[in-house]
Amino acid sequence: MSTKTEATVKMNKVQWFWTWVIGSVILRLILVYFPQNLNLSSRPEVSTPLTSIRRLAEGYWLKQSSMSPYAGSMYHGSPLLLTLLGPLTVTKIEGQPDHLLCSLVFVMADVVTAMLICAAGKKLQVAYGSSLESVGLHQLSEDSDILPSGDFAALVYLWNPFTIVACVGLSTSVIENLMIVLTLYGACARVAPLAAFGWVIATHLSLYPAILIIPVVLLFGYGPDAPPRKLFRQRKNLELDDSTSSDRNCLEDESVNEKRMLKVFSWRPVVLLLFWVLLWSSYVLILCGIYVQQHGGLQEMFKRSYGFILTIQDLSPNIGVFWYFFAEVFDFFRSFFLIVFHGNILLLIVPLAIRLNHRPCFLAFVYIVLSSILKSYPSVGDSALYLGLLGLFAYELKDMQYSFFLFSGFVGVSLFSPVMHNLWIWRGTGNANFYFATAIGYALLQIILVIESVSTMLNHDRMLTKLSTAKLQNVKS
């Protein structure tokens, strides 16, 4: 009888999940049918020089009139995106909104992203549950069953206003997010070609996901997130102790199991992954090479896309802080600060990887937040991704401090920032400092979010260690 009720509860849950997914799709379609996409596609929060669909359309037009798509300083994205989305920007259906086809592609991309997050979350949960069981803390994993973190994260991603705005505003960051999530899913499911494909395309589109290679390699080497590795060791030692003293045979199977759970870094899948990465990247490079052959070749492409990202040439306002910084900074300091700010991303990669190497998925989340703080042209699409992924760790991060403050901060900034932008650009009553202040506030919120989530995760690990050692001592005594 209990199984029956459980099954009905599960059925209800599944139904509930799908209604919310369909609801979010309907909401997006309604917004798409508003005239001019509610002007979202030209908002600075949504479309940066890298992700704007207007610039993509311009690049496509230039390409069609047999000029280099990078001529002028309009388009800085990938040629592949141009071939995929370019034709959709010009095809119009009679009586329908201009960018309907594009919007449909973006809505689909959003849904697929959410499904991948959901699937990755399920895989993580299963793996985490089994690893908790193996350190003898299965009661914790049973507690967590109340909230399937995958479904939760997927719904958070779909219903996040940032995601909706990015999707309706036709920001190509939606596609980047899809590729990043594809990488994570591929790595969680240990499908090397998929993960390699996602990583190569995501890096090709926006460069910053390149640092995700570390968590992906860790995922392939060690498997999904688990409690700290020394807990397994402790437990194994203890069990071996036990087994020597007591009956050896009955624990034989379990010790073999333990060995498997000991998380040795396995090189085989990693080498496979690197092989696929090599394959996909050469494939992408060849495709791009063919596309930009007559327009300066790959060198020009790298200069116009990665060079544009790294040198921060476009100083139009966005929700980041770099545009104002580099508009104001003295020219002779410019290169110094460029190096410092980009170095900031790289500096903390290694410490984080050392400290969080047993939780590669969480590490990937932290890297995504870091790159979205320190990006040269951030948009709300990037925040949409990490806020969605945050849902995956809802159980581990349930003790996070300042969560209410962070929530109200995000709400406040997303209300204030458009107001300040309007005052400055359209009404001319404010000035740039007002808008910059909201950008600084937003950066601070993100910084607090990443610091708090990392420290909460580390505390959670400490709690697990404490529980597990206490249990071991109980067993011993």
Next chain:
Amino acid sequence: MPLASTTTLALYLLLLLPILSSATLEEEFHEELLVKPLPDRKVLAHFHFLTEAPVADDSFARHHHLFPKSISQLVKKFHIKAMELSFTQGRWNYERWGGLDPISSQNAKPPGVELWAVFDVPQHQVDASWKNLTHSLSGLFCASINFLESSSSYSAPKWASQSALGSLRYGTLPREAVCTENLTPWLKLLPCRDKAGLSALMDRPSVYRSFYHSQRLHLTASTAPADGLDSGIILEQTLTVVLQPNIQKAGLSFPDEFKIQPSWSLSSIFGRKVNGRCVLAKSSNVYLHVERDLVAQLEKLQKNTDAYADNDGGTDVLRGNLGFEISIKPDRVHRELEKSSSILYEYSIKEYNDTEQFDLGLTWKYPVVWSCPLAPLYASRFLIGSGNERGSIAISLKSTELTKGFVVANNVEEKYGKPQSVTDFVERMSVSPSEDKVSTGMMELILRFPCDIKSAILNIEFDKGFLHIDEYPPDANQGFDIPSAIISFPDFHAGLQFSDDSISKSPVMSKLQEKSPVLLYTEVLLVPLTTPDFSMPYNVITITCTVFALYFGSLLNVLQRRVAEEERLLKANKAPFHRQVLNKLYSRFRGGSSESTQPKQQSSSFITPTLIIKIIFVAGFAVVCQFYLK
């Protein structure tokens, strides 16, 4: 021996020949003034000075008699084929002052400085030559032409001139203020400066009080020996002034006095008289141009009065003119070939001197209303949109009177723009998109409109850019100027045909007869751009760096904090410290490498071969480091 001497003689002759031949071609200077009454009670005065110099190969260091040396050096040094520099204040009123006659299509220029040059150098050197030329001209004319040096302020139009493809550069400075400091160096190029001849008329206050004045310098150099007679440098300097004559009380008073044109004389509009010619000038003439429509109106008026008074005076409107009276009898009268055509009165000022000064005057007797020949389309350009994020430039073309299919080449320049609209009338289009801070965007369109078109509007959308604080001009909130668009009508030609061939030598006459394409300049636009706070650099740098320091510091702090450390220390306090450390080290090493090791042996024999190897490795590394650091 005699043979040898003849050969040497021949050699000498050969050497001398080019010098002799060049010496035979004399340098020439012509000064001319063309005066024309305009329909809206204004007077146009067009000074035209022409200096010609033959070119010899060794003339770089040669002394010129009349030709300004600075200009010839310029031509030699930068290999200029053709060049035009104009300084303009005010805007030519195409509706009232005409757009189809040679004077307006050649001398109506956009406000500020306009410079174009065609170079006779290989393609890759054109930009370098242009930059050097701008600097030289800047020094020569006391103007900030050197701002045209930066690649974001000039362009290379493709279709503007078919002959000079790729070697033409064009740039304008719409905000340049034009004043006497630009006129004085320009006058210095004339052999008589403004001391004698027609240039003495240029009274600075009256010139700069004018509604429109444009001083122009046009250079044509043909150094190709095949051209024969034409080889040489032709320097053409013109000053076009539109003045409002003072309304003189003398004369007949009419009941509808507001309609009668104000009478004027050279002394009343310039405040000076011509004291005689510049003695170095080959010809010095003054012309009075009466336009076609005005002549037609006068003839009509005369017919009416003839019918009324039943006079038997001929249809000769030239002297016994009813409409107006000229103070001096012209030396010659030229009429256009067609019937009811414009008339040109010619005065030679050779015989005038200090005692007998030349002062041409025109007194209107009857009110006459006429209009100037207009360009086929009237163009105006304006900005659409509000706010500082994006906007669009609209060019509105209104048909005037001509109903013939024609071609418009449209040359739009903008700084931070992106074009989007494509109409059905576009025949050809060439776009060179702007690159932020590197090059201007330029769009050239060839439009062919149907005959019955009333008006057309071109709409070009653009996004406004954001610049670094150093890239804003001193008065940043004023905005940025977008140079005029140029509209040319290749199917229309401005040119008058005069019957008398003998006077075709005169430069102004030949200019009037020349078939030149009709050109139109639109307004200069002022685009306001958003500015950052110019007083903020230090604040922004410190605040941003603080935020990032906060991020880096606290994240690193979180990562390296160890809460359980004390606990572990407490637990391990029983064992001696070094033993405990060694234990820890050992367990660390063992964890990764050998899991097969028996845990029992942990306390007793922790010195395993791997540990020894590792210690040796570390020691070796230290030794190597030590060695290299020395």
